[in-house]
Amino acid sequence: MPRAWKISAAYPSNLFHCSGGISRGRICSQWVVSSGSNASVGMSPPLVAVRDPPQCTPSRTADRITAFGVTVFDPMSLNRALSVMIPAFNEERTLEIILKHVLEQPEVGEVIAVDDGSTDRTWAIMSRFAERDPRVRAFRLDTNQGKGAALRRAVEEVRMPFALVQDADLEYDPRDYPTLLRPLTEGRADVVYGVRGFAGQTAFSFWFVMGNKAVTFAANLLFDCYISDLESGYKVLRSDLWRRLNLQGKRFDIEPDITGRVLRLGYRIHEVPVRYYARSRAEGKKLTWLDGLRAMGELVRLRLSSYGALFGRAADPGYHSERQRQLSLRHPLRP
Incomplete structure (x- = not known):
C-alpha cells in the first residue's frame, strides 16, 4: 500500500504544472509557476510532496530535484535532505x-x-x-x-x-x-x-x-x-x-x-x-x-x-513577505 502523501507547502495544488509529470519514480523535466498570488514574486515552493515521488539515485540526489523548482520528498522520510x-x-x-x-x-x-x-x-x-x-x-x-x-x-x-x-x-x-x-x-x-x-x-x-x-x-x-x-x-x-x-x-x-x-x-x-x-x-x-x-x-x-x-x-522584500504569508497559513489545526 502506498503511503499517505500530502502537499507540504502553503501553495494551492494547481499552482504547478509539469511537462512530463511524475509517475512511477520518474520526475518531469521542469516545474513552472503557472498561477497564484506568488507568481509575480517568481518563487517556487520549498517542498512539495506527492503520492508517487521520484527515487533519489546516486546520480539524482536531492539537490538535482531541487533544481527543478521544487523538492519532492516523502514526508515520512527525511533521508538525504x-x-x-x-x-x-x-x-x-x-x-x-x-x-x-x-x-x-x-x-x-x-x-x-x-x-x-x-x-x-x-x-x-x-x-x-x-x-x-x-x-x-x-x-x-x-x-x-x-x-x-x-x-x-x-x-x-x-x-x-x-x-x-x-x-x-x-x-x-x-x-x-x-x-x-x-x-x-x-x-x-x-x-x-x-x-x-x-x-x-x-x-x-x-x-x-x-x-x-x-x-x-x-x-x-x-x-x-x-x-x-x-x-x-x-x-x-x-x-x-x-x-x-x-x-x-x-x-x-x-x-x-x-x-x-x-x-x-x-x-x-x-x-x-x-x-x-x-x-x-x-x-x-x-x-x-x-x-x-x-x-x-x-x-x-x-x-x-x-x-x-x-x-x-x-534584498528581495517581496519574496520574503510572500513566504512569511505562506508560513502563517500552516497551522497544526488547519486541515
Missing part, C-alpha cells in the same frame, strides 16, 4: 568522532567540512573522510579567519534542501537531526534553532549562562521577538535562505549575524529542545566575555542598518 556544515579549527581530538556520528544519520545528504587554517591534523582527518565517503567534501582556508569565514565558505557549497551548522566538538548530538528538521519539512518554519538545557551541566560557569541570556535578551528587545538561545550552535535553515542572508560575520560574531539577519527579514525562529554536552575552557571552549559584548554590538548594528546595506543584491 540535509547538508551538514562543519567549520573546524584545531579539532583533531574530536573531529573524527563527530564525523562518524554525523555520517550515521540517514538525514545527511552531504557533509561540507571547512578547515579554518588549522595547525594540527584537522585537515588530514577531513581529507581522509572525503576520500572514503562521497558525501563528504572538504575545503581549507589558507589562514585562520574564524568560524564565520569558514561557515560562509560552507554556505557557498550547500546542495541539499536544508542546511545545518554542526560544531566540530562533541557538544551537539547529531541524533537530534530529525527533531530539528521536522518543522521545516512540515512547512511550519523556515528557520529552526535547537535550544540547550542549561540545567545539570557541570561545565557551565555562571557568567557563561548569564552572558548567553543577556545576548538573547538584547535580540528579543531589539527585534521584538522571543527566542531562548541565540548562541545555540544548532541552526537549521532552508538552503536558499542561507544564501539570501548575505552573511558577513568572520569569527564568533557569525551567531548574532545569522540571527539578526533572519529577524530583519521578518522570519520567526522555531525552537526545539536538543541534547547538549557542555565542555569546559580546559577542554577547548573558545568563547569569552568579549565575544558577548561584540555580539550585542553586532545586534545593534544589524537593527539600525538599512535593508539594502545588509542584503545588497539579495
Whole structure:
C-alpha cells in the first residue's frame, strides 16, 4: 500500500504544472509557476510532496530535484535532505568522532567540512573522510579567519534542501537531526534553532549562562521577538535562505549575524529542545566575555542598518513577505 502523501507547502495544488509529470519514480523535466498570488514574486515552493515521488539515485540526489523548482520528498522520510556544515579549527581530538556520528544519520545528504587554517591534523582527518565517503567534501582556508569565514565558505557549497551548522566538538548530538528538521519539512518554519538545557551541566560557569541570556535578551528587545538561545550552535535553515542572508560575520560574531539577519527579514525562529554536552575552557571552549559584548554590538548594528546595506543584491522584500504569508497559513489545526 502506498503511503499517505500530502502537499507540504502553503501553495494551492494547481499552482504547478509539469511537462512530463511524475509517475512511477520518474520526475518531469521542469516545474513552472503557472498561477497564484506568488507568481509575480517568481518563487517556487520549498517542498512539495506527492503520492508517487521520484527515487533519489546516486546520480539524482536531492539537490538535482531541487533544481527543478521544487523538492519532492516523502514526508515520512527525511533521508538525504540535509547538508551538514562543519567549520573546524584545531579539532583533531574530536573531529573524527563527530564525523562518524554525523555520517550515521540517514538525514545527511552531504557533509561540507571547512578547515579554518588549522595547525594540527584537522585537515588530514577531513581529507581522509572525503576520500572514503562521497558525501563528504572538504575545503581549507589558507589562514585562520574564524568560524564565520569558514561557515560562509560552507554556505557557498550547500546542495541539499536544508542546511545545518554542526560544531566540530562533541557538544551537539547529531541524533537530534530529525527533531530539528521536522518543522521545516512540515512547512511550519523556515528557520529552526535547537535550544540547550542549561540545567545539570557541570561545565557551565555562571557568567557563561548569564552572558548567553543577556545576548538573547538584547535580540528579543531589539527585534521584538522571543527566542531562548541565540548562541545555540544548532541552526537549521532552508538552503536558499542561507544564501539570501548575505552573511558577513568572520569569527564568533557569525551567531548574532545569522540571527539578526533572519529577524530583519521578518522570519520567526522555531525552537526545539536538543541534547547538549557542555565542555569546559580546559577542554577547548573558545568563547569569552568579549565575544558577548561584540555580539550585542553586532545586534545593534544589524537593527539600525538599512535593508539594502545588509542584503545588497539579495534584498528581495517581496519574496520574503510572500513566504512569511505562506508560513502563517500552516497551522497544526488547519486541515
